[in-house]
Amino acid sequence: MSAPNALFTETLMLLGGAVVTAPIFKKLGLGTVLGYLAAGVVIGPILHSIGDGESVLSVAELGVVFLLFIIGLELKPSRLWQMRRDIFGLGTAQVILSGLALTLAADLAGIAGWRGSIIVGFGLALSSTAFAMQILEQEGDVNTKYGQRSFSMLLLQDLAIVPLLALVTVLGGPTQASNPILDLAIAVGAVAAMIIAGRYLLTPLFQVIARTGAREAMIAAALLVVIGSATLMQLAGLSMAMGAFLSGVMLAESSYRHELEADIEPFRGVLLAIFFIAVGLSLKLDVITDNWILIVLAVPVVMVIKGVIIYALCRVTGSSHNDAIRIAFLLPQGGEFGFVLFGAASASGGLLSASTASLLIAVVTLSMALTPLGAALSKRLLTGDAHEELEEDFEGAGSDVLMIGFSRFGQIAAQILLAGGRDVTVIDFSADRIRQASNFGFRIYFGDGTRKDVLRSAGIDRAKIVVVCTHLREITDRIVELVQTDYPHARIFVRSYDRIHSIELRNKGVDYELRETLESGLLFGRRTLEALGISEIEAFEIGEDIRKRDEQRLVLQTSEGLQAGRDMLYSRPVKPEPLVKPKRAADIFSDDDDLSVMPEEEPERA
Known part of the structure; x- marks a missing residue:
């Protein structure tokens, strides 16, 4: 078979493996990553359909590169600066402590000499960016607190590959011609060049291309930026993923950010799937047997040592038990850079033998394969009383309308405001709801509306109207009281729970309130009348009559109590007089038929 035909056949096998295994493993609840790994093991080590897994892996690493670029697009430099403590504090502590503990374990096991044990320990201390970030993306947890802390540690590990490769040079002996100080200087210079280019060249480049209107040229430019920056970092001794990440960060504030993300996303998805399949292809079953x-x-x-250290560090630095458990089960595996480090140590004149390097690569690969199962297992160790929280990032917040709560009621109200050309700042305290909203393109800020500092960060000082759409009555009352006390300039529009709540809100002096079931109930009744043969106009008039009566009753009940306005309720059909337009004569209730205080049906909660 000719080389082009062989390449075509291998590509079909890789894509076919992804198409077949991903849905199956997803349906079984094991995750697509494990499905890709299984496809690689079947295609390569078992069926021997593709023998050169390393060459596939080298190409498929572009999937990791594109993944880091997209992550960079979501992280503005200011946001990255806010994460500096987790990156350089927590991340550095994790690499050093895990590296020392695993070095001791390798030395006690007699895998290599003390110099080789250092490389083994610190190589295994690095985790897999591709596996961890893919799991976070599948779960929608990239922007959670534990997701951000996990990413901070992964980012530091990407940076750590530079001094670790220099350490291989130092420990390898005087036969090495490389100068570690010079290598570090080149790496720092490359990062500085990337930052300068990103700040002054990338955005003008896309502006020029956008003016031409050539869509394919924009896609080609996006690929050129990602692959070019990755190649530059690789030549400087850094990881390709680090270069792509930096270029993404530099473009995070560009007006072309969303278009770039849309252009790169298809390539990222396919190549990342092939990357995981290539890991399975590279698994050496003979070494394992x-x-x-x-x-x-x-x-x-290895996984227990790393997991325990990561859990302890996260707890010491302020993470909750649930977040620490999630991170500990997400990052205990070896990483892609372990392949690079062990390969360099094997070729460095005796730090590691070729057989030892192959053994370590097998350990790393198997630990990767166990990661999705570990992440699923971690859910059983979580406590049920903890409220999941996201990072509170209010950059860009501040509109004429501040909406607190994005349940179904708030979503409908927001549509009216947006259709009217009004910008709305929305905050919500449900991580799940924020993730769901982001799938539909909404930017919702995470925050507790009962906290004054959160309201201030969300721009309440600039808001003309505060719309309270929370569905818990007590939460709504706390927010109303807080806004009235500290921000009297803002008008307050409130979704009320029921009739009694509406009366209480009116007594508090809110500018507008509306029961969550009133309008839907009126419309439902009108449509039912129309289905029974009443004309649309007459049904509308009857609905408006009920609306007026309801408002009049509320006014009376606000001033005189719940028993006021009882005579305005209907208890049985109105009987029109012959040849006379129907009159809405009210029926008088007995003392036992008090519908004015009957609770309205509790709505389904979002």
């Missing part, structure tokens, strides 16, 4: 006892012991030991 020859050393299966050692591997069976080494993989859980």
